[in-house]
Amino acid sequence: MQxxxxxxxxxxxxxxxxxxxxxxxxxxDQRAQKITRAFAxxxxxxxxxxxxxxxxxACTGDPARRAGNEFLFQMMAYNNIQVLNNYAVKTIVTxxxxxxxxxxxxxxxxxxxxxVIHHATYLQQLIDGGRIKMKEGGTFKGKKITYHDxxxxxxxxxxYEAPRQVLETLDxxxxxxxxxxxxxxxxxxxGAQMFKEEEKGSTRINFERGHEAxxxxxxxxxSNCPFCMTMLTDGVKEAGKEExxxxxxxxxxxxQNMQ
Amino acid sequence: MQIVxxxxxxxxxxxxxxxxxxxxxxxxxxxxxGRDVALNDQPAARWKNLLLLAFGQKKMFRNPxxxxxHFFVYAGFVIINIEILEIVIDGLAGTHRIFxxxxxxxxxxxxxxxEILAALVAISCAIFLVRRNIIKLKRFISKDLNGWPRSDxxxxxxxxxxxxxxxxTMNTADQALQARGAEHYVLTSDFWITGNFAPxxxxxxDSALVxxxxxxxxxxxxxxxxFLNYLPFSKHLHIILAFPNAYFADLRxxxxxxxxxxxxxxxxxxxxPELAPTTPSETVPKFGAKDIQDLTWKNLLDAYACxxxxxxxxxCPATQTGKALSPRLIMMKTRDRAExxxxxxxxxxxxxxxxxxxEELRACTTCNACVQECPVSIxxxxxxxxxxxxxxxxxSSAPQEWNMMFSNIENNMAPWxxxxxxxxxxxxx
Numbered sequence: 001m002q003x004x005x006x007x008x009x010x011x012x013x014x015x016x017x018x019x020x021x022x023x024x025x026x027x028x029d030q031r032a033q034k035i036t037r038a039f040a041x042x043x044x045x046x047x048x049x050x051x052x053x054x055x056x057x058a059c060t061g062d063p064a065r066r067a068g069n070e071f072l073f074q075m076m077a078y079n080n081i082q083v084l085n086n087y088a089v090k091t092i093v094t095x096x097x098x099x100x101x102x103x104x105x106x107x108x109x110x111x112x113x114x115x116v117i118h119h120a121t122y123l124q125q126l127i128d129g130g131r132i133k134m135k136e137g138g139t140f141k142g143k144k145i146t147y148h149d150x151x152x153x154x155x156x157x158x159x160y161e162a163p164r165q166v167l168e169t170l171d172x173x174x175x176x177x178x179x180x181x182x183x184x185x186x187x188x189x190x191g192a193q194m195f196k197e198e199e200k201g202s203t204r205i206n207f208e209r210g211h212e213a214x215x216x217x218x219x220x221x222x223s224n225c226p227f228c229m230t231m232l233t234d235g236v237k238e239a240g241k242e243e244x245x246x247x248x249x250x251x252x253x254x255x256q257n258m259q
Numbered sequence: 260m261q262i263v264x265x266x267x268x269x270x271x272x273x274x275x276x277x278x279x280x281x282x283x284x285x286x287x288x289x290x291x292x293g294r295d296v297a298l299n300d301q302p303a304a305r306w307k308n309l310l311l312l313a314f315g316q317k318k319m320f321r322n323p324x325x326x327x328x329h330f331f332v333y334a335g336f337v338i339i340n341i342e343i344l345e346i347v348i349d350g351l352a353g354t355h356r357i358f359x360x361x362x363x364x365x366x367x368x369x370x371x372x373x374e375i376l377a378a379l380v381a382i383s384c385a386i387f388l389v390r391r392n393i394i395k396l397k398r399f400i401s402k403d404l405n406g407w408p409r410s411d412x413x414x415x416x417x418x419x420x421x422x423x424x425x426x427x428t429m430n431t432a433d434q435a436l437q438a439r440g441a442e443h444y445v446l447t448s449d450f451w452i453t454g455n456f457a458p459x460x461x462x463x464x465d466s467a468l469v470x471x472x473x474x475x476x477x478x479x480x481x482x483x484x485x486f487l488n489y490l491p492f493s494k495h496l497h498i499i500l501a502f503p504n505a506y507f508a509d510l511r512x513x514x515x516x517x518x519x520x521x522x523x524x525x526x527x528x529x530x531x532p533e534l535a536p537t538t539p540s541e542t543v544p545k546f547g548a549k550d551i552q553d554l555t556w557k558n559l560l561d562a563y564a565c566x567x568x569x570x571x572x573x574x575c576p577a578t579q580t581g582k583a584l585s586p587r588l589i590m591m592k593t594r595d596r597a598e599x600x601x602x603x604x605x606x607x608x609x610x611x612x613x614x615x616x617x618e619e620l621r622a623c624t625t626c627n628a629c630v631q632e633c634p635v636s637i638x639x640x641x642x643x644x645x646x647x648x649x650x651x652x653x654x655s656s657a658p659q660e661w662n663m664m665f666s667n668i669e670n671n672m673a674p675w676x677x678x679x680x681x682x683x684x685x686x687x688x
Contacts, residue, residue, distance in 0.1 A: 003686050024673035026685070033685040040686075054683040058672035066625050066644070067661050068547065068651030070519045072668055074526040105515035110523060151626040156514025182631050183321075186576040191625030195674055196660035199622040202581030209576075 003040055005054040006087045016051040018043075018117075019089050021103070023096035024059050025226035031233065032226035035249040039095050039119055042255050046131045050093070056083050060102040067192035074110070077102075081112035095119040095251060097152035097225045098190075104157065118153055119251055120163035120224045127169055138257030140170040146177055146218035148209070148232060149184035150225035163224050166250050170257060175216045185209050187235075189227035210235020214245055221247045261353045268350035268480075275484035282491045286563055289601035293556035298507045305506045308636065313505035318634040328383040332419065335380035336498070339373050339426070346480050356433075359445045367448030374427060374452040381423040384416045391416075398569030403588050408494065408567055415495045422482050427453055429475035432468050435460040441469070500564035501635040507557050508636035513627045516644060519546070547648025550609045551597050554642060561637040562594035571629035571639055577622040584622035586629035586639035589615060593642060611646055620646050621658065 009016050020043065026036040043050045061076030084092075092114045094100050104116040117125075126132040147167060153159045160181045167174055179185040188198065188205030198204055210232055213221045221236065223229050232247045239245075311317045316333065319326035345358050359366045391399045391412060404412070434457035436444040460468060490496055521544045528535035548554050571586035572578040578585045592614040599605065608614075620643055629639045650656040657665070664674045672679045 001686050003683075005683075022682075022685070024675065027682045028673055028675055028677045033688065036685050037688075052683065055679060057682055058679070059668045059674060061668070063674050064665055064668055065516055066647075067657065067664070068644070068647035068649070069657075069665055070522045070546065070648055070652060071526065072665055074519075074522050075529075076668065076672075078526050078530055101514040105512050106518070109518050151624070151628075152514055155627040155631050157512060183574065183628075185579070186624045186626035186628065188576060188624055191623050192661060192664065193624050195664040196621075196658045199577070199582045199584070199618055201577070201583075201622075205576045205580050205624065208580050 001037065001040060001044070003044075004051050005056070006051045006089070007054070007056065009051050010087060014049075015088070017049045018051075018091045018093045018122075019084075019087075020050045020052050021092050021094040021096075021099055022052055022057060023094060023099045023226070025230075026095055027057070029226060029230070031229055035095055035226060035229070035251055038249065038255040039251040042123070042126070042132065042251060042258065045255075045258065046126055048126075048131075053083065058083075060099050060107075062098045062102045063192040063195055065102075065106075066190070067195075077107060077110050077112070081107060081110060084112055084114065089114055091115045091117065093117045093119060093122050095224075095226070095249070097150045097156075098227070101152045101156050118157075118159065118162075118224070120153065120166060121159060123166045123250065123254055124162040127166060132254065133259045134169045134254075135257050135259055138170055140172040140220065140253060140257065143172045143220060144175050144216070144218040145170070145172040145220045145222055146175050146213055146216045147180070147222045148177070148187065148213060148224075148228055149181055150223065150228050151184070151186050151190050153224055154184050155182055163222070163250055166254065167222055170253060172220075175218055177212050177216055179212065185212065187225075187228040187231035189225075189231045194227050194230070204235075204238075206231035206235040207238045208235075210237075210239050214239045214241045219245060220253070221245060222250050222253060223247060224250055265351060265353045271481060271484060272347065272350065275487055278488050279491065282488070285601060286491055286496075289597045290556050290559045290563060292552050292597065292600060293554050293559040294552065296555040296557060298557060301510055304510055305508075308508050308510075309502060309506045311505075312508070312634070312636055313502045316634065318632070321632070328386055331376070331379040331383045332387075333498070335376035335383075335423075336419070338376055339380075342370070342373050342426070343480070343483060346476070350480060355443050356445050356447070359447050364448055367450060370430065370447070371451030374430060374450055377423040377426050378452060381420045384419045384423075388413065388416045388420075398573045401569060401572065401585070401587075403569065403572065403585050403591070404567065408591065411493050411495075412567070414489075415493060418482065418486055418489070422479060422486065425475045425479040425482065429472055429479060431456045432460060432472035432475065435463070436465070436468050436472060439465065439468075441465055494565065494567045497564050497566035497635055500560065501566075504560055504564040505636045507560065509557075509630075509638055509641070513630055517641065519648075522546070546652040547650070548642070548645035549611045549649045549653065550605075551593060551600055553649070554593070554610075554645060558593065558638075558642050558645075559597050561639075561642075562590050562597055564635050565590040565594065565637055566635065567591060568634070570632040570634065571637070574628035574632045576624055576626055576628065582619075582622040583616065584619040586643075589619070589639045589642055590637060611649065615646065617650060617656065620650065623647075 022036050025032040058080055059076055061073035065073035092103055097118055100116055100118040103114060145167060147164060186205060187209055214236060221232055223232060229247055229249060236242055236245050236247060316330060319329055348357050349355055390396055430450050430453035433444060434450055434454050437446050438457060551559060567587060569587045575586050596610045596614050623643045625640060627640060667674050667676050671677060
């Protein structure tokens with residue numbers, strides 16, 4: 001895959017349409033890398049002029065801030081905003097709802113104001129604008145799919161419909177879990193929980209959610225967040241259904257079925 | 260004789276108002292122990308929240324059946340209070356149903372409406388008692404409510420039923436007395452509910468009827484005054500504080516954490532020393548919240564507005580999976596601690612650890628389900644996050660894994676220990 005960095009665009013005196021903010025999970029987590037590649041492939045196929053920051057990208061500071069380390073968050077924010085403003089970045093697209101939330105809601109107060117789009121919304125826009133065209137009778141046709149709302153896209157930012165509209169293009173049967181949309185149950189990773197052991201309790205949050213998702217009878221659990229991906233994959237495994245039920249990011253589902 | 264009852268009424272009313280005001284001022288003082296925060300921006304949006312969330316009880320309608328019952332109780336309770344106005348004037352002036360001659364036939368219609376509402380309030384409260392004590396809904400039998408809070412809820416429901424029954428009894432006896440043309444009992448049109456029951460009292464003597472009417476009248480108004488003073492010691496305070504709480508509710512997107520400008524400045528000076536002031540500041544800033552004085556006054560208003568319904572905890576992923584954290588308890592403990600500090604017993608304890616443990620704070624996933632669910636615009640997450648800030652920045656208290664995550668972010672620009680040089684390695688794979 002040929003992907004240009006912001007620095008390369010800048011050196012040629014060009015400006016890309018969007019900056020694809022990959023995020024730490026999307027860069028380093030083996031499972032999430034597949035999401036990153038799927039989304040980059042969609043951007044490439046649709047002819048979107050996009051750039052990544054590459055080695056200049058750094059954690060937004062979200063987990064540090066939510067764990068209570070405001071100093072570290074502010075340091076990361078300062079540096080990221082410097083980099084983004086130096087390149088005069090206007091539009092950021094990201095496949096991570098935590099990065100999305102931080103850019104959209106928290107950086108403007110610190111001097112970093114951009115148009116920020118989560119990839120669920122971006123995919124919906126590309127589909128609506130006719131830039132993504134779906135194949136007839138794709139791989140999910142007639143299959144049962146359930147969608148897991150990530151907290152930082154859903155409750156935190158009120159985006160419930162865009163990912164569902166994207167999934168509708170797959171001609172699949174979308175079944176909702178009882179706890180969905182604004183009542184959606186967290187996967188257990190938010191608030192920096194991803195990076196530590198869970199407190200003791202009767203069960204793990206991702207087991208609880210995994211069971212709920214599996215009990216819909218869906219063969220695919222669609223997610224929009226690399227952390228939910230990890231959590232739900234483990235949850236499905238714990239339910240003993242890893243053979244029958246796949247957890248997939250919506251970008252992966254689209255890339256498989258676009259023309 | 261009449262003058263004696265007027266004097267007793269005056270004393271009872273005055274005493275009730277005095278006690279209530281004293282308590283109200285005490286609560287106001289406790290709330291203002293919190294740090295200052297400006298919540299007066301965007302008045303239009305705030306009034307909208309007040310109308311939709313407090314008056315309209317929008318969030319309650321996430322469960323329509325319960326919302327309708329609750330709306331009966333709320334509307335009934337508020338509207339029947341118009342009747343209290345007449346009772347108070349009658350009590351002070353020694354009159355009886357002073358509005359009846361003034362309003363004419365409209366009076367019967369008004370009382371008829373009040374009676375229907377009173378019946379709906381009583382029935383709804385009875386259903387609520389059943390939900391709490393017989394059906395035993397999970398959020399009501401939770402250990403959060405062990406002891407006083409569970410009794411508190413039942414006392415409120417029982418008191419409301421008793422008050423409504425007294426109101427209806429009083430009217431029934433009144434109608435019977437009117438029918439006999441008893442002296443002092445102004446003739447009105449038939450009351451819609453009690454008018455039908457008045458004949459049941461036909462066998463009683465005039466004096467017995469008067470005793471019932473007067474007895475119910477006095478018990479009702481004294482009950483109302485007593486309940487007024489029970490209110491500010493109880494979860495029932497939400498009927499008042501839900502309104503300011505909706506007005507002052509957070510208007511930011513739920514995902515936006517409160518910024519800390521003092522740290523933002525600090526980082527700016529570290530990065531661009533030329534901007535730093537030459538004279539260092541005298542005050543040592545405090546980061547995050549250890550006790551109620553470090554929380555905002557809105558957090559404390561939240562605590563007093565909480566009606567312990569437990570919708571937050573029922574939706575909380577941590578509570579649902581048996582963790583120590585329960586957002587409802589965060590609010591109840593904050594209120595208990597504010598009360599304690601308000602009584603001048605602050606010494607030797609803090610909200611952190613003596614009330615809220617580190618284990619509870621650590622279990623939060625910041626998913627905002629509690630904030631989403633709260634019908635009275637409480638934000639338990641804001642308290643949790645401020646206390647996490649205290650733990651990490653003032654006490655360097657964090658799980659070892661978090662310390663590793665911090666150091667990875669600081670050194671490798673990612674929460675995991677990967678080389679920043681490999682950040683774009685996904686392209687080649």
